Amino acid sequence: ECILYMENQIQAFVLISSIALAHFVLIGVYLIIRLKLNDLLLKKSEGKLKNFNETLQYMVAEKTEEVQISEKKFRNLYELNKEVLENSPAGIIKLNRKHEIEYMNQESFLLVSSDDEETNDLHGQLISQIPQFNRAGWASLFNQLKKGKEIEGEETFLHKANKAIVKIKGVPIFEDSIYSGSVLLLNDNTESIIAEEKLRHSFTMLQKATEDIIQAMAYTSEIRDPYTAGHQKKVCELAVAICKEMKVTEEQLQGVRFAAMIHDIGKISVPSEILSKPGKIGVTEFEVVKGHSQTGYELLDRINFPWPISKIVHQHHERLDGSGYPTGLKEDEILLEAKIIAVADIIEAMTSHRPYRPALGIDIALEEINSNRGTFFDPNVVDACVKIFNNGFQFSE
Incomplete structure (x- = not known):
């Protein structure tokens, strides 16, 4: 029994040992397989990593090239802009938020620098320290810049004893809604202003010469008719007053003024015995007198006035209903300037002495134009004429 027990123990030990050995073998096999798998995975990962690195290197190289190209373009653009700014005919000054000069091109430096600043650098200097911007009013303007x-x-x-009239414009600059500075644009307007002054002077001289010529023409026409001496001058005076009351354009007013001064110039073709005849003239004689409008037109139409003077003179006896002369024009066919002179002509004639009658007085003259308001005479012109007399208008002596 003892021997049998021992055999059983030995068999059990052998069995357990076999099982343990088999277990260790399985573990070894598992570890070998795991190592092989890890090796395969590692090699596969290394391949992917290599591909990733190659792709990444390519992308980096591509982006680096793009950045280099962009930098080159930026440098070229910067140089181009710098050249444009430096060669700009306008002065350009860039100020920071403290209004210190950050940049100024050559033109702006030439405009603001004085003789003793030829070699000085104005960068970093407060704009208010420059004499041209240290005058009354600029502090307020610069505050406006800061407000956007x-x-x-x-x-x-003033530069080297030369005077420059400079127009200045300031534009604020904001970054993220915060004021960061401004740009000043300086334009030298000296030549254009001088040219404008010369042109204005030339126009004034031309207008004066035109007025002198017209006055000489008026004087010539009045020499032959002493009874109407001063008539054209007074008609001009009243016609200009009517123009101002009606608020016509300055161009229309000047046309009326010059036309009124010579509206009867055509009477140089009327015999002096008719012009100075005492008493009422006959039908035939009146037809001769009526021809002065046409004669005046033909004389003046040869001159290239900037106003329709010949037409105004031609129409100053026309009436709204077509009953006037020389062509029987109606309503809007008649120039407004001619309508104004027509009323002024009637008023002055009726309030002055004539060879065939005494002066009738202003009341009768105003009644005449009122009774024919809208028939012979333009209603607006009549109303303006009546108003200025009610306001105290009087002819000068």
Whole structure:
């Protein structure tokens, strides 16, 4: 029994040992398989990593090239802009938020620098320290810039004894809604202003010469008719007053003024014995007198006035209903300037002495135009004429 027990123990030990050995073998096999799998996975990952690295290197190289191209373009654009700014005919000054000068091109430096600043660098200097911008009013304008408002001004700059009239415009700059500075644009308007002054002077001289010529023509026509001496001048005076009351354009007013001064110039073709005849003239004689409108037109139409003077003179005896002369025009066919002179002509004639009658007085003259308001005479012109007399208008002596 003892021997049998021992055999059983030995068999059990062998069995357990076999099982343990088999277990260790399985573990070994598992570890070998796991190592092989890890090796395969590692090699596969290395391949992917290599591909990723190659792709990443390609992308980096591509982006680097793009950045280099962009930098080159930016440098070229910067150089181009710099050249444009430096060669700009306008002065350009860039200010920071403290209104210190960050940049100024050559033109702006030439405009603002004085003789003793030829070699000095104005960068970093407060704009208010420059004499041209240290005058009354500029502090307020610069404050407007900080509030986001554009500004405009004009200054006279002196440089090497030369005077420049400079127009200045300021434009604010904001970054993220915060004021970061401004740009000042300086334009030298000296030549254009001088040219405008010369043109204005030339126009004034031309207008004066035109007026002198017209006055000489008026004087010539009145020499032959002493009874109407001063008539054209007074008609002009009243016609201009009517124009102002009606608020016509300045161009129309000037046309009326010059036309009124010579509206009867055609009477130089009327025999003096008819013009100075005492008493009422006959039908035939009146037809001769009526011809003065046509004669005046033919004389003046040869002159290239800037106003329709010949037409105004031609139409100043036309009436709204077509009963006037020389062509029987109606309503809107008649120039407004001629309608104004027509009323002024009647008023002055009726209030002045004539060879065939004494002066009739202003009341009768105003009654005449009122009774023919809308028939012979333009209602607006009549109303304006009556109003200025009610306001105290009087002919000058």
